[in-house]
Amino acid sequence: MAVPGRATRRRIVALLALYLAAAAGLTGRIAYWQLVRGEELSRKGEAIRRTESRIRAHRGPIVDRNGQPLAVTVTAEAIWANPRDVEDKEGTAAILAAILQRDKADILQLLQKQTYHVYIARRPTEAQVAQVRAYKARGELKGIELEPGARRVYPEGDLAAHILGFAGIDNQGLEGLELRYDEQLRGKDGAVLYEKDARGYQIPEVPRAIEPPVPGLTLVLTIDKSLQLVVEQALDRTLDLTQARRAAIMVMETATGGLLAVAARPAFDPNLGGQSDPALRRMWLVADQLSPGSVFKPVTMAAYLEEGLGTPTTPFSDPGCFVVLGEQICNWNHRGFQGTLTDVMRNSSNVGFATLGIRLGRDRFYKWLDRFNLTRPTGIDLPGEARGAQVPRERATDLDLAVQAFGQTLTVTPVQMLAAVNAIANDGCWVQPHLALEFRTPEGEVAFRPQPVRRCILSPETARQVQQMMTEVVRAGTGRSAAVPGHEVAGKTGTAEKFERGRKVEGKYIASFLGFAPVPNPRVTVLIMIDEPQGLTYGGQVAAPVFSQIIGDILRYLEVPPTSDPGGNPAPSGPGAGGTQGPGAPAGVPAPGTPAGAAPARGRGRVPDPRGRAL
Incomplete structure (x- = not known):
């Protein structure tokens, strides 16, 4: 038998070495994939096979x-x-x-x-x-x-x-x-x-x-569907009567800041989603900066009284017009009077409030803007909230103070203004406006309740003094059309000029009324705004009658008993004292406890005709 030569043996050894090296490499590669990257590859394989x-x-x-x-x-x-x-x-x-x-x-x-x-x-x-x-x-x-x-x-x-x-x-x-x-x-x-x-x-x-x-x-x-219906019906009728560009009503529970009703017109159908008109969806009550007009005046008065600069009975001589830094400021009727600070409020005197603004001075005036939360958003739980704007404090002159003191040139959002006057109604405590009352689990348990901010900014004594001064506006001043038979109500009319691109627009106004009821111990604070009404434009002519109607309905719904009969005499007490309708049953509003689905159909009804009434 032939013995392999040395060359052959070398070739065999070389081949064997190559085989062993290849086997070792393959084994190492397998070990790498299995031991080093095995878990990763397994996950990737599962990810390819598995779907969700x-x-x-x-x-x-x-x-x-x-x-x-x-x-x-x-x-x-x-x-x-x-x-x-x-x-x-x-x-x-x-x-x-x-x-x-x-x-x-x-x-x-x-x-x-x-x-x-x-x-x-x-x-x-x-x-x-x-x-x-x-x-x-x-x-x-x-x-x-x-x-x-x-x-x-x-x-x-x-x-x-x-x-x-x-x-x-x-x-x-x-x-x-x-x-x-x-x-x-x-x-x-x-x-x-x-x-x-x-x-x-x-x-x-x-x-x-x-x-x-x-x-x-x-x-x-916090919304009450029945009150929301009342408010929206009132808005529909108001737009029909005034032919305004838009209008809105906000009803706040005075003590808590919870909003019982918030409505704006024109409206949109949320069932259409994004197919509805974006212009109609804009929530301008929190997003638009507007001149408040005379509804701002209670803020100026509260600041003046709280600073100890006067009392409701402090005498005041109003000449009807006066000049500040070369500019003439006049009352809406150019008439003057001799009276007190209460008369300044009752007559909605521009001269009077301009004087108070100047006397307050720049530091105190801006301090109170901040205390009433008019320099920052309220924090209401709606997206897109803006904040008002004022003449920068360091540049403010006496003329700026005078004009801002009666609600012109500065701007606020409607919800800021509502919350500010609500602080006066709430005995001096500002509460954050909010819409979320609580969150519940599917089982009906309370998961959590949001806690709105609350801070007291005025003494109760000053707040009650301003409340009484505002009742004079309704009793014998520019807001007589807001009166509610059987109840003492307080409020302030407003007629604000409109500005576009920094210039006043002639003939365009926002008519408003901001008030609360009953007095004392208010339950609700209400803001009514009517933007660009046609014909009559003053807040006392256009917005105050709407306030009278809805406040009457709201107080009946909340079962607030009248304090006097329509003639001003003390109201009777005992069974049947609420009249034939009874408490909690205003026109078009179901009483508390009415079964679901029994709410009245939305539609048209009576609306006060403000034509010919006082400002």
């Missing part, structure tokens, strides 16, 4: 303070397609276009996508869903499916639309309270985890893992 199907959480409802629904989530179905399963794309697109009232080309473009899932309509109507279901029952529309889902619905239409806002099709809040409290309302989505094969289909042998969704909380508002 989201289970949307139920968005929490929004209800009024009595549990009446204002925003709810209802079961709805979306229409989607698997384009790979649609055989007759042209015919399917034509049928869907007719059902959905959409362009056929747009739907055909969706059906031609190379994907397994595409939405055709995310928010179809019930009638459209029914038509699709009927076609499928006949074996048509292959590849078109219905997907269970949810839709946000506002059952009262445009009622309280500006504060509610609306939510989008993906369960996210987009405006108003829906946006502000989106995190609390939307809950936490769940998921279904399963494995799929190379074609994207679920592997039935592999068990699914389910993570259940957590539903959102219920938002309970």
